Amino acid sequence: MIAPKDIDRMVRIARTGFAKNTGAGVSRALSEAGFPTRRGWTGSIPLPVRETIRRELIEDHGVATERFSECYDSQGKAASRREALETARYEKKAETVQKDRVLIKAAPGGALIIDDREIPLPEGCHLCAPVEMAGRIEARGVILVENLEVFQDFHLLDFALPEKNRDDLVVFRGKPHVARQDTAEAFLKRLAVPVVACFDIDPSGLSNALSTPFFEDILWPGREALMDMRRLWRPDRYQAQRQVMGRLDGAGGELAKARDFLRENGAGVMQEAFLNSGRELESCLDSQS
Template identity: 30%
Template sequence: MEKGVAKILATICQNACEEYPAGKGLEAFCEEYGVGYRDGKSFRFYATAREKIKRILLASNYDWRSDISTFNQLSRAEVSRLSNNEKDTSRPVREGKVAIKSLPGRPLLLTTGPITLPPGTNLDVGFEWVAANIRHDSVLVIENWECFERAHDVELLGEIPGNPLVVFRGDPTVYKVGFTHALLEQLQKPVAAFVDYDPAGIVIAQGLPCFESFVAPSDEVLELLLEGGNGERFAEQYSSNTVKVLDTLEHEQLRHAWQLINKHGKALPQEKMISLC
């Protein structure tokens, strides 16, 4: 196994990455061993796939728990004491961080007391601190950054009952999906998912720890919007691996949403909900 591919796989396992940018080496590995699945420009890896990758790495005499470079687990400040180039480390600056906020007009509940954030802002906090200091009874995970940032402009979110903690799902660059999942695992609170209305979005929702509810407009509104959706994007996501997941959905809301999406054969980005305001 090439060192570069092994390093990518170790990163996926160590950070519990649910998705990782596609590359030729990674693609060849996934095809050879039948793990993960292609989703646009990324590969998706859920817990079972990551466990299989760990076994493959160990069988190839590579300990996935160790890093190829000694610097890779150090912060820039720590590396600067050992090297004249703090960028020798590949550890992200926001390692372990998640982006959180509350819904408009509802306070963010902390152990230190409730606070109100201005519209369009959020807190950048370590997920372990959040798990220890947040006092919300439920969680809302928002897939895409613009909807997370502009939650105050999404009328649909105003219909959500209670006062959930709002968490950005994460991406391959700044806030890692794995840390959001780690937070949800520690909180063990009911999770609502506000995601894209497409095959990948449904898969993302059902894969969230403690997932309980799916945020969507009425069937009439959703079908009207799907009529003008993106057929090409739907087709790109409609892979055999994705269909296997979608055809075995147990959650009633997700099954129903998938039936509507599949009926139209279109993908609808959640940002369309902003335009409804």
């Protein structure tokens, strides 16, 4: 959790991708975002970590999106006026294009049903739809996917969907400028059907799943499958996020099984490991050992 006194510094880090001489609070916030650092650290921050920080600042602290729009280089110095203008124009255009829209597709092998018409999409494709279309889409359930890559390549999942979810609508959870999360949640509330969350198997991922509108349970390959992915485990994710494990104590179903996996093994698994590409990465690692 980002402390109020550290908000300005975290905004700058999310915007510039660079941290300098981090204090205790900033180091802790970076660690919780999946990038462990020690007090006094200086260096560049990976883009996925910056996006996590930005999302928390916007959703939990009400930071305006405009505060992230200035253009800086990797050392935190202001870029040229032309670069700054081009970046501002891009962000403004992106926000306009994606405003009040969600990314959706049918579960593998299925088709979208809109206005009682079947609309098949090629594998790897999706529809960018306005929130208002929720009333025209037939959906008995939703699979909410946290990661954009996994959403796009959902047909490459390494495990079979449960029978009851094979006709579900697949929805991207959202991130800034790519069908925002609050828009996706508004869409779920309009659909008002059970939601299973396909999120990272780590403390934050499971905690976020619990807060999803109409949450029913999680979608994951199961404990035995994760035990076979040891080379892809992320102890750093568990250690950085373990302070939220208490939120999972009252959970049941598959989420409770995933929670127990985390506690027993002290490591999380990013959902990208559930794709065929994750298996290929594991094979590559094995060949190098």
